[in-house]
Amino acid sequence: MDAGSSVLTAGLDLGGTKILGVVADAAGRMVAEQRRPTPPGPAAALSEMAAVLRDLRAAVPGVAAVGVGAPGLVDLEGVLHYAPNLPGFEGVEVRASVEAASGLPVSVDNDANAAALAEVLYGAARGRSEVLLVTLGTGIGGGIVTGGRLYRGGHGFAAEIGHVTVDPDGPPCACGGRGHWEALASGTALGRMGREWAARGDAPGVLARAGGRADDVLGYHVGAAALEGEADGLALMSAHGRAVAIGLGGLVNVLDPEVVVIGGGLVELGDILLDPIRAELPAFMEAPGRRTLPLVVAAELGEHAGAVGAAVLARTLAPSAGLGSPQESTVP
């Protein structure tokens, strides 16, 4: 073990339902883990984050700095400006609050950005420096890595890929917009498609798994039917793959990643999810026959990706780490 790998940092992933915290060493190994439910309101949630951090430090002394992944628009100063799944969090100074509670230096970024960094350093995109992470779950989140570093944009708000308009006449989005990629291709959208198909009699296998009531169909039932080889489940996954590819093809045109890492809850379906995306992607890319297509792979770090990535973010703040930016270690 070199001197750098003995440095410990904490990572907190602030989610809509839970706060997941880890302590990781400079090689990305998790040496402690704590979780608590996310209470409503920013004051209570910040207090619980501080409690998770206290528990982690009690379990493993020597934490030098803290990173936080938060679900929304986080600026370069660590202020959360917009968090659709955390009511009341607009304008909350997350960095300042966690610093005051812990006495440690704190870095805050978007949760999917943190997850992207973790997948590049320790997960599905190890050894790559041009990577796009796409999380397919309740919504769609994203993180962009270029030159081995996170792409944050001018104000810290980059990689908000879920609310790109891909069909101006498409279904309404939870954000109030219309035809956003998230409204067409998230796990929530897969459930909506399943209900629509079931209601018109086109998804008997899916309907049976939801107890025969079309209104009860969720993305889970579609995935279950597809995994068991039901034709309607597979057809729905194919339609969903096309919806993913419409947005993803555009992002590949813009970003030209070597690897697209698919994360989020839907990725538990494995190739039943990924194969239709891979099949449909070229149709929505420029000149697909005359270029190298990106690999489309499943995320590997599961629910820990955001917290581990947040712990990586914190390393730049740990003076004893003896590193410049740890992100630089991924540049070939």
Place this chain on the structure above:
Amino acid sequence: MDAGSSVLTAGLDLGGTKILGVVADAAGRMVAEQRRPTPPGPAAALSEMAAVLRDLRAAVPGVAAVGVGAPGLVDLEGVLHYAPNLPGFEGVEVRASVEAASGLPVSVDNDANAAALAEVLYGAARGRSEVLLVTLGTGIGGGIVTGGRLYRGGHGFAAEIGHVTVDPDGPPCACGGRGHWEALASGTALGRMGREWAARGDAPGVLARAGGRADDVLGYHVGAAALEGEADGLALMSAHGRAVAIGLGGLVNVLDPEVVVIGGGLVELGDILLDPIRAELPAFMEAPGRRTLPLVVAAELGEHAGAVGAAVLARTLAPSAGLGSPQESTVP
């Protein structure tokens, strides 16, 4: 004048209709300019590029390196893989050819990437490091600058923003796709909208400027009517501004630029073009009321942007420049 500013590099902008060449010093000043029509076929075009370069070097001795901007997918080795407006150019080794003809080191990139670099160093985005260039002309091209450097992606193909799908049921694109941003929001698309409105009687002012024949309406006639205050011309520019904003809002969500520079032929219309884009943009951005919006400004370097940017690309190849990457000079 410091030592670096005496270094001269040449930039060639290979267009569908002309080859524009310049020699520039390290401060971006053009000290020579030459142009020739682009002949059909790669062999003849490469020969004419060599001739433009010879003319430039005869006019100004001491050129140390050459940059080329080419209209299509250029990989990191300087091979043009796809060039919709240059038939037969697929797979042409542009860098190797210009090097062999000139005996000088050569760097090749996409033409809009080169233009973006020029606008950041010497044009509308001076002093900014997070910039998106969008060219609205026959098609839509793009260049992305982050951290003061060009974003090239994993294979050199990044910033192909014109063929992002923004409406799966939209009009056909020249590339064979459907509903691409370019098919909805380019200068060509403005002309198509003008013809459609004129044919159904909704654009009398535009129609009059096209000699009364709807089939003859071009984007030019729409712009002329708008500039003279005709209601139908202004309404068409507003509809066009919305079409631009659909794609641009998504790109701002993904890239979070400080500044969006609009170039290409349409930008000669000035605020008649830009004001509708500025007005419609927030509707297609995530949480527009809770974040800093990018400035949307007109390009300043006109037809010279690509050639000057290409000359900048060449600087990294000129050993006497005494610089690392000249792009680094824009990093704050």
